[in-house]
Amino acid sequence: MMSFRVAYYKVHHPLEFYSVYFTVRADLFDVSLAAGGAERVLETIRELERASAKMTDSEKGRNKDIVTILEVVYEMNMRGIELLPVDLYKSDATKFLVEDGALRPPFNSIPGVGNNAAEALAENRTGQVFHTIEEFRAVTKANSGVIAAMEKCGCFEGLDKSAQISLFSFE
Secondary structure (H helix, E strand, O other): HHHHHHHHHHHHHHHHHHHHHHOOOOOOOHHHHHHHHHHHHHHHHHHHHHHHOOOOHHHHHHHHHHHHHHHHHHHHHHHOEEOOOOOOOOOOOOOOEOOOEEEEEEEEEEOOOOOHHHHHHHHHHOOOOOHHHHHHHHHOOHHHHHHHHHOOOOOOOOOOOOOOOOOOOOO
16 A cells, blocks of 8 residues: 555655655765766766676665665656755755755755754854855854865855955956
């Protein structure tokens, strides 16, 4: 009976289905692997499957779980549902959000950002407008590892590193 319910939601409420599916499996979800559209995700799946031959048994198990999640991301993309980027102002700490016919990943989907750091980011950013990465770090009290992971995922696009300007940058 449960499989009928899952199938019903997958067909009739796909955004909500994928949101819950990925939220429940957030510890394995890696936004850096899942972003970029269907073709990029498919290529990542192929790379992970090729790399599996050189892995230990424990690594193979985790790799298989990641491939399963990426296959669901690929399916979602093929159904026309986009994965939006992580957003400093809109992303939740741990839940995938439905937004304008797409899914917004949470902070903990960024590799290197755990649940505690994600909760702290979401809590401390409330009501803030950030102009620099330095300001974001001071307000949210994020450590350098979290900042580096967020920077690698493109979370700080449009923000300067610091409020300092170079004397020679004006022309």
